[in-house]
Amino acid sequence: MRAMSETPTAESVLPPAPGAEDYLALDFVNSAIALPGGQFIDLLGTPEATNRWLAERGLAPADAGVQEMCATQLRSLREHVRALFAARVGGLPALPSALSAVNVALSRVPTAALLQWDEKGGPYRAAPCPANEILDHALATLAANAADLLTCPDAERLTACGSTPCNRYLLRHGRRHWCSTRCGDRARAARAYARRASSQPR
Structure with a gap:
């Protein structure tokens, strides 16, 4: 694994969790x-x-020049989506603030080409696409995908990784509750250690 001081990529840390593809x-x-x-x-x-993360997923050009304000908005949406995943996995009511944040993100991009007016050519329809629309598009795309996952049959397989301290989510396949082989090995080792410790005479 790379040193934490270097800029990590997802692949240098852990492979994508099941379902992330x-x-x-x-x-x-x-x-x-x-x-x-x-x-x-x-x-x-x-x-x-x-x-870089957005560009690797086709959500922004590599030279989009994302600013801290945009990164902060994405991190905020991520926490709201995470809260909704946690509520779904735990069978709990969703936080109203998380629902609201996802719905606001969903509505940031028009679903239809808007009416525009050119001084010379008159009226025409087109989707707006100035630079700040990149963030709106990314937020709306991510929110829509989260809403799709939470409302489709695959939501029944959504679970949190069962290996402490991992905080990732995955789609469960069979009995597997780990997001990676590394987490599965760590969980099995922890269980084996607990069994040995409990069998020691006191």
């Missing part, structure tokens, strides 16, 4: 990664890292 929202919530030893990596931690 199909649902961008899973990849999104898993971009904040808790590691053993109290280490934490945020793949949206800086404007540059956020720009």
Whole structure:
């Protein structure tokens, strides 16, 4: 693994969790990664890292020049989506603030081409696309994917990784509750240690 001082990529930390290939929202919530030893990596931690993450997923040009304000908005949406995932997995009511944040993000991009007016050519219809629309598009796309996941049959398989301290989510396949082989090995080792400790005479 790379040193934490270097800029990590998702692949240098952990492989994508099961289901992240199909649902961008899973990849999104898993971009904040808790590691053993109290280490934490945020793949949206800086404007540059956020720009790279968005570009790698086709949500922004590589030269979009993401600013800190944009990165902050993405991190905020991520926490709201994470809260909705936690509510779904735990069978709990959703936080109204998380629902509201996702719905606001969903409504940031018009669903129809808007009416525009050119002084010379008159009226025409087109979708707006100035530079600040990149963030709106990314937020709306991520929110829509989260809403799709939470309302489709696959939501029944949504679960949190069962290996402490991992905080990633995945789509469960069979009995597997781990987001990676590394987390599965750590969980099995912890269980074996607990069994040995409990069998020791006191």
